[in-house]
Every structure is written in structure tokens, then in C-alpha cells.
Amino acid sequence: MNHATNPPWLDASERGGHGLWMLGTHDSLSTNQAFREQLRASPASLPEWLLQVHPEDRAEVHAALRTVSNGARLDVTYRTMSGPQQRWLRLTGAAQGTGNQPSLGGAQIDLTEQHEREARLRRGAYQDPLTGLPNRVLLIEQLEEVLAEVRSGHRQAGLLFLDLNRFRQTNDMYGHAVGDVLVACVAARLRETLGRDVLLGRYGGDEFAALIPGHGEQTLLDAARRVHAAFVPPIDLGAHRLQASFTIGGVQLGARHRSAGDALAQADAAMYRAKRDGQVATRLYDDVLERERRNEQALGQALTSVLREGALQTHYLPLRLDGRLVGAEVRAGLPGQAASLAPQAGLTTAHALEVDLWLLSHVAAQTHAPGLTRLRPASALSELQHALAAILAAEAAVRMGGGTLQLVFSAAPWGGHARSALHALRARGVEIVLSEVERLSLAALMETPADAVILPHDSPALLHAIVAELGWSVERAVADDASLSRDAFLRLAMMR
Incomplete structure (x- = not known):
């Protein structure tokens, strides 16, 4: 279709910034310049337009355009396929005219910047910016989901809590810039060592957590052993070659864990006991640590009362x-x-x-x-x-x-x-x-x-x-x- 013959209302709206469109008989399509710039294409018919729509959204857009009745409103958001950058567009409009095939027309708004801004906010809320790993918020959410499946009997998994040894000393000796690079390199090596089946996240400054699929303490110990072995070679930072190592605590997830906090507290307690045993060590949470934890809680309550009185x-x-x-x-x-x-x-x-x-x-x-x-x-x-x-x-x-x-x-x-x-x-x-x-x-x-x-x-x-x-x-x-x-x-x- 020759866009020079667009209806007058389309040509008169070029300054508005909104994309405008109209479907006529035989699926002919009239658009203004803003619409074509948003789409990064110049379709002259509905089939040509649909070819620019992402395959996952194409059926929804087509159905919305076909089923809207005379006088009803159209409102659908879709992604494009054309160009190096995917775009998000919102299509609005209504059926116009009378007869068996009323024409459809309306506007199109580019939501790409808004969508990218929201995506950045989501990444900031759930992703650690230094390592690209899930942050503490996302880790806890995903751990809660895994625990729900474990309690229902549909999944088996364990949790490792990994503490990077001597990280504060590294910061003191080489500065925080080197410390940041070290954390990023450590995270990459951990991710490579544990594999894609493991959910790995950064829990804090020098602490990581990993959800290990499978049942039994041996699965956790094998994963911890791979981590210890992977960090025997030093990390080459160019100007510095630094030796990194981990102290690791672990716990097999079960019905006794009412929340992510319960599981994390037990893995953390096991890690601190491992640190007392020797820095490059692994300890799993067991009955001995459970008795000690209960004693610590009782002591804390008793001390609170003593200090208050x-x-x-x-x-x-x-x-x-x-x-x-x-x-x-x-x-x-x-x-x-x-x-x-x-x-x-x-x-x-x-x-x-x-x-x-x-x-x-x-x-x-x-x-x-x-x-x-x-x-x-x-x-x-x-x-x-x-x-x-x-x-x-x-x-x-x-x-x-x-x-x-x-x-x-x-x-x-x-x-x-x-x-x-x-x-x-x-x-x-x-x-x-x-x-x-x-x-x-x-x-x-x-x-x-x-x-x-x-x-x-x-x-x-x-x-x-x-x-x-x-x-x-x-x-x-x-x-x-x-x-x-x-x-x-x-x-x-x-x-x-």
C-alpha cells in the first residue's frame, strides 16, 4: 500500500508522537510515520504486520484484532522481532463503521524505555550488581519455594553456606577495589565449579549460599569438596595473585525447616563450627550442633533476664x-x-x-x-x-x-x-x-x-x-x- 494515500487523519497526526494505524478491507493497513518508526518496519497489510510481532505474542495480537466487536475497545501489549533491540509496544483502538467488516483503528505507544527501566529495577532488587548472582532477597525467595516442595515430598535438596576466608584482610592490604574484583572472580569460579543445576547466590559481602539438588549428606560433602579443590590454584588478578579459600557449612533440607531463616541459621551455625575446626573445612549441621544451638538460645534468654534485672x-x-x-x-x-x-x-x-x-x-x-x-x-x-x-x-x-x-x-x-x-x-x-x-x-x-x-x-x-x-x-x-x-x-x- 502506498502510504502517501493514507487517510487525512493519519497524515494530520504526524506531530503527535503516537503511532496511529487503521485496518481496512481485505486486511489493508494504513499507518503514520511514528507507527512505522516504532515497529522498525513499513507493513501494508495485517499479515505483514504480524510478521513483525514476536512469535510468542503473535496469536494474542491476531486474536485481539479479529474478535474485537463494533464499539469495543482493543488493548494489547506485544513485543517486536525486527531490529537489534527488541521493543515493547502497546496497541489500543476500537472497531469503527458498520457492516459485516467494520474497520479497526487506534494508536500505538512505545513502552520499551518503561519496560527496560522496570527490568533494571527488578534486577537491582534481585541481582547482586558485582557478581551477577541472585542477591539475598532472591535467594531467600527461591529457598522458600524449594522448602515448600521439600515439605510436600516433591523435591530433595541441601543448602551450603560458604564464607570466603580472610576477605577483610585482603581489603585492608590491597584496598576495596581489589576486593571487589576478587569477589567477582570467586563468584565466577564457584558458578563454574558447582554447575547449572545448583542455585548459587551472594548472601552478603564475603558469603555465598548454594542450593544443591539431591538427597543425602554425601551429596553436600561432594559439592563442598569440589569447591575446596577448585580454589587450590590462586586467582590471577593481573597485578596480584591471591589465594582464596572457603569455610563451608551445610544442612540437608527437610520438613523440620519451617522457613528459609531456619535453614540458613543452621547452615550458618555449621559454617562457624567449621571455622573453629579449621578455616578450609566443611561441617554439616547435626544433632550435636542442634543441642548447642538450643543451649545458646536458652543462654541468650537467661542473659537477657539477668541484664534486665x-x-x-x-x-x-x-x-x-x-x-x-x-x-x-x-x-x-x-x-x-x-x-x-x-x-x-x-x-x-x-x-x-x-x-x-x-x-x-x-x-x-x-x-x-x-x-x-x-x-x-x-x-x-x-x-x-x-x-x-x-x-x-x-x-x-x-x-x-x-x-x-x-x-x-x-x-x-x-x-x-x-x-x-x-x-x-x-x-x-x-x-x-x-x-x-x-x-x-x-x-x-x-x-x-x-x-x-x-x-x-x-x-x-x-x-x-x-x-x-x-x-x-x-x-x-x-x-x-x-x-x-x-x-x-x-x-x-x-x-x-
Whole structure:
């Protein structure tokens, strides 16, 4: 059809921006310039038009055009086939005229930009931008769907929770840009190793989760073993060759998992137990971990009650040097149920920090005697940064009494923020003492700010020499096994 002979209403509408169309007798098609630009084609008939419609949408468009009755409205959205970029178009109109074959006419709007904008929003909501993997939101949604099938007996699957080892140290040493590239490369290697049948996603900064199809613990262990083997070769980042490894926890999904949160919590607990066993390790959730988890929950509830009621107690372990009393190691005592549960379960980060804050405030308010006051914080050093004011208040109170405040930490390969916190504490007169230093390399020890070290009884002479080379003293004040109340300790202090 010659478009120069279009009806006047089509030619008069060129400035409107909307595509306009009209079907006449024998399926002839009249369109304006905007319609043809939207379609990236110039069809002169209905069959030619339908050839430009995506095959999956073609039948719907054809049926809508054929079945619309006189006076009814037409509204259908379809995709095109022509051009390098697929387009989304919305077709509206109505039957016009009378007789057996009324003509159809209407408008067409290009929805491509709107559709792409919505697609970007959907990808942002469900896709991790760094790795292209499903993010936490999508992982949890898909895990809920899988669990529903598992509970109904229609599917068998397991869950692996993978923690990238030493990622914070990598960021501290090489910068976050290198860390981002490492995460992207790690994700690509994981995806290649686990295969297309596995749903792999990025759960957090250095954490991934994988839904493994199949039944039995051996299936999970085999998948974890492939991951460990895949990361034996280093990752080549051009300027750097970095060694990556994972600590992995897993759980076989079953009817006992009421939600994705239940399954993730168990896989996460297994991962943390594996980390305690050794960083490049795998642990599956079992009855032992289930008992520990229940103990932790009970301890958390008991501690919440104790902290709310202010019922924590203070105990003093006398510190002796060559038989002489030189100070005390102050500990928080847990009454009742909390005390009975504590040996079987660790403190949560939140509860540990609350206990530390209470203990520091107690020391600040009740300086026991001149001499050495030693505290062993239960919470992580990074969390103790939030307790800096309480630490300094305790230190000031101890110094007013003529004593020194020591904080004892288990040696660890801390990042830059933790080391900065240690420097800040030392600058204010707090002595930093390290225990379990045999776990660290000499290079890691050299980066750790400390004043003294507690050596194990069976430590070799070489370790003692290394500590001396670093300029640290060896903390020789030994705590008694039996703890005392504050009054009993004060009586002992007056007798020295």
C-alpha cells in the first residue's frame, strides 16, 4: 500500500508522537510515520504486520484484532522481532463503521524505555550488581519455594553456606577495589565449579549460599569438596595473585525447616563450627550442633533476664607474681540458669558486649585496690570500639587508685580498624595483653600493637625470643584458680 494515500487523519497526526494505524478491507493497513518508526518496519497489510510481532505474542495480537466487536475497545501489549533491540509496544483502538467488516483503528505507544527501566529495577532488587548472582532477597525467595516442595515430598535438596576466608584482610592490604574484583572472580569460579543445576547466590559481602539438588549428606560433602579443590590454584588478578579459600557449612533440607531463616541459621551455625575446626573445612549441621544451638538460645534468654534485672555478679581472681599479690582479674559472674548454661554455649555478640559494658562500668565505679586490674572482654574487638568510653572511664578510675588496667585479647589477624582501636586504647594508658599468640605468624604479630603477651606453659624458647624481639614483655602475673567476692579480695589485698 502506498502510504502517501493514507487517510487525512493519519497524515494530520504526524506531530503527535503516537503511532496511529487503521485496518481496512481485505486486511489493508494504513499507518503514520511514528507507527512505522516504532515497529522498525513499513507493513501494508495485517499479515505483514504480524510478521513483525514476536512469535510468542503473535496469536494474542491476531486474536485481539479479529474478535474485537463494533464499539469495543482493543488493548494489547506485544513485543517486536525486527531490529537489534527488541521493543515493547502497546496497541489500543476500537472497531469503527458498520457492516459485516467494520474497520479497526487506534494508536500505538512505545513502552520499551518503561519496560527496560522496570527490568533494571527488578534486577537491582534481585541481582547482586558485582557478581551477577541472585542477591539475598532472591535467594531467600527461591529457598522458600524449594522448602515448600521439600515439605510436600516433591523435591530433595541441601543448602551450603560458604564464607570466603580472610576477605577483610585482603581489603585492608590491597584496598576495596581489589576486593571487589576478587569477589567477582570467586563468584565466577564457584558458578563454574558447582554447575547449572545448583542455585548459587551472594548472601552478603564475603558469603555465598548454594542450593544443591539431591538427597543425602554425601551429596553436600561432594559439592563442598569440589569447591575446596577448585580454589587450590590462586586467582590471577593481573597485578596480584591471591589465594582464596572457603569455610563451608551445610544442612540437608527437610520438613523440620519451617522457613528459609531456619535453614540458613543452621547452615550458618555449621559454617562457624567449621571455622573453629579449621578455616578450609566443611561441617554439616547435626544433632550435636542442634543441642548447642538450643543451649545458646536458652543462654541468650537467661542473659537477657539477668541484664534486665541487673543481677550480674563480679568475681575476682587474685593475680600473683612470684607468690606476691599484684592485682586481680575481674570477671562477670552469671547467676542461676545462665551460669549452668554458659560452659555449654557461647555468648552472642550483643550479649557479650552488654556484659563487657556492665563489667567495665562496674570497675569504673568500684575500684577494688591499687595494683593491676585485668579484664578479658567476651565480645569481639571490633564491637568493643563502641565501648571505648566505658573502657576509658574504667581506666581512669583504676589509675586514680594507683593501678593499671589491662585488656586481654586472644591473638587474631585483625584488620586496620581493630588495630586502630588498639592504638587508641594504648595511647590512653590501657595495656594490651595478647594470649594464644602461637596461632599467629611472625608477620601478623609484627602488625599487632600490644604491650605484653601471656605465653602457654609449654611454649618453646623460640616463641619467647620472638616476643622479646618484638619489644613485648611477658606477662608473668598468674591468676588463681579460685575466684573471690569483692569483699574477700579486698580483705586479701589489705593483708599483703
